[in-house]
Amino acid sequence: MTDELVFYTNPQSRGRIVRWMLEEVGQPYRTEALDYGTTMKAPAYLAVNPMGKVPALRHGDAVVTEAAAICAYLADAFPQAKLAPPPGDRLRAPYYRWLFFSAGPIEASVSNKAFGFVVPPERERSIGYGSFDRAMKVLEDAVSAGDFIVGSSFTAADVYVGSQIAFGMMFGMIEKRPAFENYVQRLRTRPAFARANDLDNALMAQRKQAS
Numbered sequence: 001m002t003d004e005l006v007f008y009t010n011p012q013s014r015g016r017i018v019r020w021m022l023e024e025v026g027q028p029y030r031t032e033a034l035d036y037g038t039t040m041k042a043p044a045y046l047a048v049n050p051m052g053k054v055p056a057l058r059h060g061d062a063v064v065t066e067a068a069a070i071c072a073y074l075a076d077a078f079p080q081a082k083l084a085p086p087p088g089d090r091l092r093a094p095y096y097r098w099l100f101f102s103a104g105p106i107e108a109s110v111s112n113k114a115f116g117f118v119v120p121p122e123r124e125r126s127i128g129y130g131s132f133d134r135a136m137k138v139l140e141d142a143v144s145a146g147d148f149i150v151g152s153s154f155t156a157a158d159v160y161v162g163s164q165i166a167f168g169m170m171f172g173m174i175e176k177r178p179a180f181e182n183y184v185q186r187l188r189t190r191p192a193f194a195r196a197n198d199l200d201n202a203l204m205a206q207r208k209q210a211s
């Protein structure tokens, strides 16, 4: 089937972001579950993602990797799901802005903080996120401005930004500020989020039982 969607994941990974997005899109897809260190680094999967990391998505003969890129791709590939402002719409500006801000500066600042790397103040002008505190404040203000991060409706940017914040808080890497908790709480009322969570939890249990 040339238009088949194949989702490469592990239920304990950033693949959960993409699962949620796929459930929002509502198109049928096939899941290929991979194991850390083995099938994820085997030649068959390295041909899909040479990084040997999940998530990845195949759509017919096209492959997209990077959770944020996959969310953006799916929103554009299935516009009927209305998960992105249409190309040409001015809302495309904040849409790109917050997707890229989360995948770049936020991800880097959170990882660096978690691994104990502190940017010396004199180098803040050179590093893309400036300082962890500044990046967090900008994110906090962005999710406080309305119910959703782009305009007045839910988009793929919420899937990605909301997941980054939720995982960051869950692993103690992002402070549980009220604005973050309220934003995540709002997003978690989405039926697609619940479906995705149930599917990944079931996959996790099934794999635990099989091992």
Ligand SMILES: N[C@@H](CCC(=O)N[C@@H](CS)C(=O)NCC(=O)O)C(=O)O
Residues within 6 Å of the ligand: 012, 013, 014, 015, 036, 037, 040, 052, 053, 054, 055, 065, 066, 067, 068
């Ligand atoms: N920048 C990638 C990061 C992907 C990533 O690091 N995935 C981890 C799981 S959350 C992984 O596959 N690790 C396996 C490995 O590196 O061996 C994205 O956003 O999709």
